[in-house]
Amino acid sequence: MKDILVREARSADRKELSKIFSELLAHHNEALPEMFRIAGGAPRKKDAINFMLSDTSGALFVAECHGNIIGFIDVIIKEPQDTAITARRRYAEVHGVAVTSRYRRCGAGRLLMEKAEQWALRQKLAHIELHVWDFNKGAIAFYQSLGYSVRSHIMYKPLK
Secondary structure, three states: OOOEEEEEOOHHHHHHHHHHHHHHHHHHHHHOOOOOOOOOOHHHHHHHHHHHHHOOOEEEEEEEEOOEEEEEEEEEEEOOOOOOOOOOOOEEEEEEEEEOHHHOOOOHHHHHHHHHHHHHHHOOOOOEEEOOOOOOHHHHHHHHHOOOOOOOOOOOOOOO
């Protein structure tokens, strides 16, 4: 972990972010091909990365090891409005997080999550949320080890 630096992403990071983003999408496509496109084509991937870099409602951080970008975390501020049954709240949402397969289990994910939590505290946000797919058992165990717990379940049934 001592060789890993977490910093704000820069425009010059686009190419490396693109590689990590592709790996993340391939992992999701393998498990849920009906939901996830493999990179969605170069223009869509480029648009997604440009959006993460320019989104002023959040922050994008990268993990770097020996000058190589090995992971990223995209965190945003969410402010849903009051409804008849839910209270208005302001919180952070981890919109995306990924570490290249070669560097998993070396502490990069933990450092990225800590950076997102520190950022959220500086924004005076009360809590942080994230969405994790049920097939991703490794990610679920990782988040639980950081103190995250299940708040809801989204269920589905394919219709034939």
